[in-house]
Amino acid sequence: MPNEGTEQVMLEASPDEIYDIELEHSLLEANKKLADENRALLDRHGITAIDFMGAIGSGKTTLITKLVERLKDRMGVAVFNGDATTSSDADAISKQNVPVVQIATINGCHLDANVVGKGLKRIQLEKLKLIFIENIGNLICPAEFPLGSRARVVVVSVTEGPWMVRKHPHMFLGAQVVVINKTDLADAMEVSVDQLIADVHKLKPDIRVIPTSCKRGIGIDEVAQTLLAI
Ligand SMILES: Nc1nc2c(ncn2[C@@H]2O[C@H](COP(=O)(O)OP(=O)(O)OP(=O)(O)O)[C@@H](O)[C@H]2O)c(=O)[nH]1
Numbered sequence: 001m002p003n004e005g006t007e008q009v010m011l012e013a014s015p016d017e018i019y020d021i022e023l024e025h026s027l028l029e030a031n032k033k034l035a036d037e038n039r040a041l042l043d044r045h046g047i048t049a050i051d052f053m054g055a056i057g058s059g060k061t062t063l064i065t066k067l068v069e070r071l072k073d074r075m076g077v078a079v080f081n082g083d084a085t086t087s088s089d090a091d092a093i094s095k096q097n098v099p100v101v102q103i104a105t106i107n108g109c110h111l112d113a114n115v116v117g118k119g120l121k122r123i124q125l126e127k128l129k130l131i132f133i134e135n136i137g138n139l140i141c142p143a144e145f146p147l148g149s150r151a152r153v154v155v156v157s158v159t160e161g162p163w164m165v166r167k168h169p170h171m172f173l174g175a176q177v178v179v180i181n182k183t184d185l186a187d188a189m190e191v192s193v194d195q196l197i198a199d200v201h202k203l204k205p206d207i208r209v210i211p212t213s214c215k216r217g218i219g220i221d222e223v224a225q226t227l228l229a230i
């Protein structure tokens, strides 16, 4: 019950109010077809692509950089960086001397299979075993658009507060691995990492959840091992 004297209003659109529903449906279907084509191309080359999703600033680029550092001498690794307006993430990864594809979506809030497919045509696939794809920082839109990756990882951080898992179930339901980053800041944020893990497992009981602190180097090896086993 709302507090006395306050009014709580909930608005929920019904499908017949959404006039572009058919357009949206065919857009998602077209994306799915292109994602399947990307996957077939990657499979033909024996490449595993992993898509990293998560809120703005959760630590996607930092985690990918640390994974690349650990893996690049063992196998061919490339990184696709989705970034709405800057090249800063791609510039940071380039220091690792691995192939990098920067995808500027301008104002787009997610990558799609079409743009990833274009990127796949721009790099030499022959020497690669792994492609890490950093999606745009957003906890909603990327979930709707598979890219053709073999696994989707959600990177969240304790600095997003205690409710982010409960508020964005769709994101977690479509993922295979969840990373809870910035655990070094959990006490300062008064956020319980165990509670976040429980929230994820309530949504999807068998999903792998790995707490990390990229700053302190905690949990990164476990993420690398998990992704290599996918
Ligand atoms: N304290 C702390 N800071 C971290 C950790 N991981 C990343 N950061 C910092 O968080 C900030 C954002 O990290 P990024 O890796 O750029 O985050 P991102 O998810 O790629 O951000 P966008 O691409 O903008 O969505 C940077 O200042 C990082 O140094 C961590 O484990 N602990």
Ligand SMILES: [Mg+2]
Pocket: 060, 061, 062, 089, 134
């Ligand atoms: Mg980034």
